[in-house]
Amino acid sequence: SAHVIVVANEKGGTGKSTVSIHTTVGLLKAGYRVATIDLDTRQRTLTRFFENRLSWAEQAGTTLEMPFHHALDRGDSADLGDNETREFTAFANAIEQIEHDYEFVVIDTPASDSYLMRLAHSLADTLISPINDSFIDVDVFSRVHHDRAKRGAIAHYADLVLEARRRRRQVDAGMIDWVLLRNRVAALQSNNAKQIAASIEKLATELQFRTAEGLHDRVIFRELFPIGLTALDAIEEAARGGVLTNSQLAARQEIGELIETLRLPVRGP
Amino acid sequence: SAHVIVVANEKGGTGKSTVSIHTTVGLLKAGYRVATIDLDTRQRTLTRFFENRLSWAEQAGTTLEMPFHHALDRGDSADLGDNETREFTAFANAIEQIEHDYEFVVIDTPASDSYLMRLAHSLADTLISPINDSFIDVDVFSRVHHDRAKRGAIAHYADLVLEARRRRRQVDAGMIDWVLLRNRVAALQSNNAKQIAASIEKLATELQFRTAEGLHDRVIFRELFPIGLTALDAIEEAARGGVLTNSQLAARQEIGELIETLRLPVRGP
Numbered sequence A, B: 001s002a003h004v005i006v007v008a009n010e011k012g013g014t015g016k017s018t019v020s021i022h023t024t025v026g027l028l029k030a031g032y033r034v035a036t037i038d039l040d041t042r043q044r045t046l047t048r049f050f051e052n053r054l055s056w057a058e059q060a061g062t063t064l065e066m067p068f069h070h071a072l073d074r075g076d077s078a079d080l081g082d083n084e085t086r087e088f089t090a091f092a093n094a095i096e097q098i099e100h101d102y103e104f105v106v107i108d109t110p111a112s113d114s115y116l117m118r119l120a121h122s123l124a125d126t127l128i129s130p131i132n133d134s135f136i137d138v139d140v141f142s143r144v145h146h147d148r149a150k151r152g153a154i155a156h157y158a159d160l161v162l163e164a165r166r167r168r169r170q171v172d173a174g175m176i177d178w179v180l181l182r183n184r185v186a187a188l189q190s191n192n193a194k195q196i197a198a199s200i201e202k203l204a205t206e207l208q209f210r211t212a213e214g215l216h217d218r219v220i221f222r223e224l225f226p227i228g229l230t231a232l233d234a235i236e237e238a239a240r241g242g243v244l245t246n247s248q249l250a251a252r253q254e255i256g257e258l259i260e261t262l263r264l265p266v267r268g269p
């Protein structure tokens, strides 16, 4: 059945949707059958991206690789228990439809704590948590403090992931491969970036995650959103003469390396 | 009574907490009495910053300007109506305590839609919405689309703000001065950044907001979080010989210009 990739981090704007978009397109380009689920019921960035992609392909008279996409609806009753039941049912139905027909499911999540977002964590085979090079971002994993003695208390998001891991082990002894991905890394490495990298390496052992190389802050990772394309696609100017710009090459390399780092189960012969 | 500054944007990671921190310290340095309310009950970035600031001042044996700070607690019953009543009461009490004793209240908000976050919007005299130079960020204000004919439908966050304005006008005919602030602007302006700036200028007329110059992406805006300092404070290396680094000067200038752009009511003689 499908290998589930969840992209999550309770911290806002770390790049969950950007990573979901590029991982999905990367796997599609590699020939895999990919399904996607957008759990960000209000913002729907992933859903909007694929709407733009479909619309662009139609007006260009071409076809572009598309995943089998599910956008979940928001539960909107005043009763939390009622909402949760409805959301669980919709999510379970979506998973059921895809788990036997697709090789990968990529699930994008919102930055707010919710029943649905926590449930997604327990379903992950691979959990990718993008993070910015910033102590504000580290603080949701482990409390930053100038005083070494007061540093390091496990914070609310790391807690959420550890709890999801416990639940998963109880259910089916399943393992969650947790990958931390530095995102929007600056071209020039500052002392701050070095310190962040060092903090993350220490945390990796304590929280049992591994770190991926990271994606730099590149305009090409965001400027194609209105037309639903990525650096992995044949972008018009680049398509002339088949020569890729340096930025498109660099972006493709970073996404390729990310997918390799994920050590996803590859299809048999 | 106090002039209320709300820093909000439903999009995650646009810099709400960073702007809240620097606006607060900027106003304190200018000698104003400032109170702060942290509505991000789970992540508490603003609260964590002031905890770090207090702790750093104590270990350094100095005093640092501090606002009168309120961190709201999360409502945690299973009944939404019940939570909302509790949160409203706590928020109303916090406002009541400060509105006559302080000149400014800065309210930081979480990136998720909630009763409390919406209520804060209706209380704003000044609403600052930071935004990244990205179509993904524009999309929560107005739907981006390659096809000019399909572009521009008002999106969910702009909707939320317009609704808050309507409610406010009904309550006390009050006006919300909505300021859009481009944040994490790259040093080199790309075509993408130019397009974003142009989209924002068009939206400004339609949604009735004005735009502020913007803050560049500067490591100094984030590297001092663990010690609760900002570029506006006397940072150790900079304090030697009283010479400020270029980055500290540039950051101070940007925060100064931001506060000026806010056109806040200044105290009488």
Ligand SMILES: Nc1ncnc2c1ncn2[C@@H]1O[C@H](COP(=O)(O)OP(=O)(O)OP(=O)(O)O)[C@@H](O)[C@H]1O
Pocket: A011, A012, A013, A014, A015, A016, A017, A018, A019, A040, A043, A045, A109, A110, A111, A183, A184, A185, A215, A216, A217, A218, A219, A220, A221, A222, B010, B011, B012, B013, B111, B132, B133, B134, B135, B136, B137
């Ligand atoms: N590697 C990158 N290079 C350039 N821009 C990026 C990169 N990653 C993310 N961005 C931009 O940063 C912003 C945040 O990214 P994104 O929306 O993917 O994060 P998110 O974690 O999904 O946010 P949210 O918490 O709101 O769901 C967006 O404007 C996006 O275009």
Ligand SMILES: Nc1ncnc2c1ncn2[C@@H]1O[C@H](COP(=O)(O)OP(=O)(O)OP(=O)(O)O)[C@@H](O)[C@H]1O
Pocket: A010, A011, A012, A013, A111, A132, A133, A134, A135, A136, A137, B011, B012, B013, B014, B015, B016, B017, B018, B019, B040, B043, B045, B109, B110, B111, B183, B184, B185, B215, B216, B217, B218, B219, B220, B221, B222
């Ligand atoms: N102008 C800036 N220069 C450098 N880094 C910045 C700047 N503004 C924000 N950041 C960094 O970007 C990230 C997001 O900023 P911040 O946490 O203030 O946003 P937010 O809108 O409060 O996020 P959330 O939606 O999670 O509450 C943080 O890592 C922060 O340190």
Ligand SMILES: [Mg+2]
Pocket: A016, A017, A018, A040, A045, A109, A110
């Ligand atoms: Mg997202």
Ligand SMILES: [Mg+2]
Pocket: B016, B017, B018, B040, B045, B109, B110
């Ligand atoms: Mg914040």
